[in-house]
Amino acid sequence: MARGKHVAEGARSGGDSSAAPPDHGDGRPAIDVSEISRTERRTIRSSDKKLTIEFEQVSAHMAVLKLAGTLDVYTHRLLREACxxxxxxxxxxxxxxLDDLDFLDSTGLGTLVSALKRVRAHRGALSLSLxxxxxxxxFRITGLIRVFPTFPSVTEAKDYLFAGNFGR
Known part of the structure; x- marks a missing residue:
């Protein structure tokens, strides 16, 4: 698996946003593990360095966004734009x-919910490593623990998405 790392703020050439991911015939996306060909990493930082988001391509339709720092009213736009x-x-x-996230406020929570809605609109899914x-x-106090599939590791969160056993 080839790996590359660079800092990017601009656009990356990529997939066709109008195409839906392949599915099992029942609406659940089918991800063929053989399509994992490389890992691309890019890092995006807020201008005040309060939030860093590292993008890692896992497969043709799967990516990991690693957040570090503060997700709040001042930095939520960075996550929204990344999603x-x-x-x-x-x-x-x-x-x-979210393991390196130090602070999360209600605006950040709203941005996470918006991200979930966005991927679901494309018949996709979102999971958290936390x-x-x-x-x-x-997440427990707000009840969002029941909305977001949450796992103790990135590997388990990816496995959940690869399995395609998520409901809408």
Whole structure:
């Protein structure tokens, strides 16, 4: 598996945003593990360095967005733009790795819900990798723990999406 790393703020050439991912015939996307050909990484930072998002391509339709820092009213646009870009490039299966997130406010939560709606509109799914108790507590208190599939590792979150056993 080839790996590349670079810092990018601009557009990346990618998939056709109008094409839906292949499915099992019942609306669940079918991801063929053989289509995993390479991993591309790019890092996006907010101008004040409060939020960093690292993009990692996993397969033709799956990507991991690793968030580090603060997701709040001042930085939520960066995540919104990263999710919009991922979906427009054909990544309808997203794992958001929140393990390095230090702070999350209601605006950040709203941005996560919007990201979930965006991928579902493309018949995709979103899962979270999350182990920090203070961030998990926010999801429990708001009831969003029942909305977002949450896993203790990125590998488990990816496996969930690869299996295609998610409901809408």
């Amino acid at each position: 919009e870009k991922a979906c427009s490039d054909g990544y309808w299966l997203l794992v958001l790795d 182990t920090k108790d203070r961030i998990l507590k926010i």
